Amino acid sequence: DAGVIQSPRHEVTEMGQEVTLRCKPISGHDYLFWYRQTMMRGLELLIYFNNNVPIDDSGMPEDRFSAKMPNASFSTLKIQPSEPRDSAVYFCASSWDLVGETQYFGPGTRLLVL
Amino acid sequence: AQTVTQSQPEMSVQEAETVTLSCTYDTSENNYYLFWYKQPPSRQMILVIRQEAYKQQNATENRFSVNFQKAAKSFSLKISDSQLGDTAMYFCAFITTSGTYKYIFGTGTRLKVLA
Numbered sequence: 001d002a003g004v005i006q007s008p009r010h011e012v013t014e015m016g017q018e019v020t021l022r023c024k025p026i027s028g029h030d031y032l033f034w035y036r037q038t039m040m041r042g043l044e045l046l047i048y049f050n051n052n053v054p055i056d057d058s059g060m061p062e063d064r065f066s067a068k069m070p071n072a073s074f075s076t077l078k079i080q081p082s083e084p085r086d087s088a089v090y091f092c093a094s095s096w097d098l099v100g101e102t103q104y105f106g107p108g109t110r111l112l113v114l
Numbered sequence: 115a116q117t118v119t120q121s122q123p124e125m126s127v128q129e130a131e132t133v134t135l136s137c138t139y140d141t142s143e144n145n146y147y148l149f150w151y152k153q154p155p156s157r158q159m160i161l162v163i164r165q166e167a168y169k170q171q172n173a174t175e176n177r178f179s180v181n182f183q184k185a186a187k188s189f190s191l192k193i194s195d196s197q198l199g200d201t202a203m204y205f206c207a208f209i210t211t212s213g214t215y216k217y218i219f220g221t222g223t224r225l226k227v228l229a
Contacts, residue, residue, distance in 0.1 A: 033217075043205065043219040056216070089157060099147065099211045105159035 004106035006092050012112045018080040021109045023092030024073055031098055034067055034077050035091040037108070043091075049075065050098070082113045116141045118208050120220035127196045128228050134181075135191045135223045137206030145211040148182070148189045153222070154202040162204070165189065196227045 005024040013019055025032045034046040047057040052069045060067070064083070069075040079086055089110050093103040118139045127133035139148070150162040165173045165182050172180050177197075181190045189208075193200055206220040 042221045045216055059216075091159065093159070099209060102149070102161045102164060103159075103217065104161075105151075108157045110157075 004092055004094055004104055006106035006109050010110045013082055014114050015083055016081045019082045021077040021090050023075045025094030026104055029094035029096055031095045032075050033093040036088045038088045084113045087113050116218050118206050118218050118220040120206055120223050122223045124224045126226040126228055131196055132194045135204050137189045139187050139208045143210040147209050149207040150191045151205045152202045198227050201227045
């Protein structure tokens with residue numbers, strides 16, 4: 001397996017623009033997680049899915065953020081409109097189970113909002 | 115609230131030496147899992163080692179081992195025979211087997227292995 005795939009790897013956009021981050025989890029994994037990493041706040045869980053269904057989105061910072069998982073092999077995290085404070089590295093991770101299982105992280109998307 | 119604390123923002127160690135990274139956590143739960151993840155400059159998060167709280171035996175993975183002290187809520191990582199490739203950020207993480215099921219990550223320790 002190629003591991004968790006994220007695209008794009010880098011994204012530079014202007015404030016107010018819509019940004020869409022994409023993730024392909026490892027085949028067979030039932031759980032998918034979106035994280036945000038910044039120097040100030042460290043690694044934060046934004047939302048996670050189980051079998052394509054959002055289970056906990058309490059980490060999503062604002063209504064400007066939305067995430068979808070239309071099928072088992074694809075998920076998106078969308079920011080609309082984007083703001084400079086959204087600049088961060090966004091990670092997608094997947095795992096077979098929720099508790100006790102290793103989460104496999106993608107390479108991350110480095111987002112810069114100007 | 116459950117928290118994970120890594121009190122050492124940065125550390126350095128000479129190549130081939132041993133270094134220990136500290137991690138403490140706070141929880142009222144009895145059953146949980148603890149992890150150490152490594153994040154090299156490439157930014158990919160990689161699992162280093164995993165420990166189940168119900169197991170008294172400390173987990174070991176090649177040059178990496180943990181000192182798990184459940185009563186003290188301490189979970190330190192020991193890296194033996196440090197290699198240049200061990201240079202990375204190391205994150206301690208925790209998840210309970212009940213409740214919110216969220217991974218709680220520490221703020222990380224930046225480790226630099228010196229040649």
